[in-house]
Amino acid sequence: MPSKLKRVAVDPLSENNPITIQVLGICSALAVTVKMDTAVVMSICLTAVLALSNLTISLLRRAIPTRIRMIVEVSIIATLVILADQLLRAFAYDISRQLTVFVGLIITNCIVMGRAEAFALQNPPLPSLVDGLANGLGYSGVLLAVATMREVLGSGTWFGWRVLPEAYPGNGLMLLAPGAFLALGLIIWAQRTLSGHVEND
């Protein structure tokens, strides 16, 4: 694998993580992380949409007129999101009910639009696909970490299995949105301490 492509694949996982470094896509990270199963499904949906939208937009990048590029991008993303939503409803109705509007809201997820604008429009299909996958995985990693903290501390379970003793009283705060903020903040703190990332403005 050429080193440039490798960078495209590795960067978003930690060094340029869409959630913890760029702080994008926070809304869904807060909303769907009460339980592991919703977080996993959301991660899969977003990664799939992101990879395919990057690929499609990259393939069309010479054909898209610059002045209406946003509209074209959104219609491509929206098509993919509707596909994902319909698939979920057909094959995982329960989870789809629990995710409510948040699958549909992938259309407005800043990560998808951001990668299309910042990467897919300027790069050939293969790197764009890799970039989409890597950013999706970076998002998924953080989502799963937040969901793990919230489900274990909030209900004492993980994927619905009881991991803490029955006597654990549960923590209502972790089940509410502020708990996700706390978990996300701690993860950002830990990651920036480990990677030595410093915000400079």
Add this chain to the structure above:
Amino acid sequence: MATDVEANGAAEPVLEVAPGPHVASGSLTTRRMMGDVLLALLPLVVVAVALFRQAALLQMAIAAVATVGGEALFARWRGRRATLGDGSALVTGLILGLSLPPGAPWYVGAIGGLAAAGLGKAVFGGLGQNIFNPAMVGRAFVMIAFPAALGAEAYLAPAAAAATTGATPLTALQMTGEVAPLGPLWLGLTAGSVGETGALAALAGGLYLCIRRTAAWQIPTGMLLAAAVIAGLVSLAGGSFTPAHHLGAGALMFGAFFIATDPVSSPLTPKGRFVFGAGTGALVMLMRTLSGYPEGVMFAILIMNAFTPLINRATIPTPVGGPVPRRA
């Protein structure tokens, strides 16, 4: 200018111009203020221990140890010298302990103390930087995290009281419309959080704080006045609690003198302090009468804390010497 003087070789008289204050006062140190608060809390602590015995001691000890320990730990993590000597962490912990129900499990006070020191103070940059009252941040944290552990069952009937029910007077009012007699209400012979029941003891300690000017008198005055006025209107409208009931019940007296008066998270100007107090009192009454919660002192104080910067800006006093031009 300086080079001119040097060039001429003539030494001009040195005029030191430094911004005020020029006289340092040893009387308003953090340490002295916190010592005052501890002294003023003494009547409440005595009442609490008399009422709830070891349960009260346990809540206070756990919360105080957790808060002071948390303060030391977080200061260390941030590479700062832990300022435990000024007693501010001890006061925060003690107030947190006094605000918890006597029957709460041990981890409530422990986690509340850590949250108070960490989320309430350290994340903002330590003492003097926090925008919310740390003790109330800790209490709100555990109240939302463990609603069951801080629910009605955690409120024990005090050892010396005739009442057998564990319901606080405000809960009883909300649930059954039962009106607690005034005497026990003010003396503290009712169920309630460890240190909130003794309204008279809180008043005594609070007056001491105001006289010592450790607490700004405008805050409790505004808070109690607003609560009394609204309670009067409510009782005129057919409520069964009189203003005297409302002032003596729940954490109003304790909160007005000990919690709302936190100098860090309350306004700086006299007028602002009055507005802050009045707003807190009004919110307390609003929550008591119209919300699902029986009591609202904690949330009222936290909400008004958020308004403190705004109140400060709106009540900038005119300096001696006339009005200053208004800045946009």
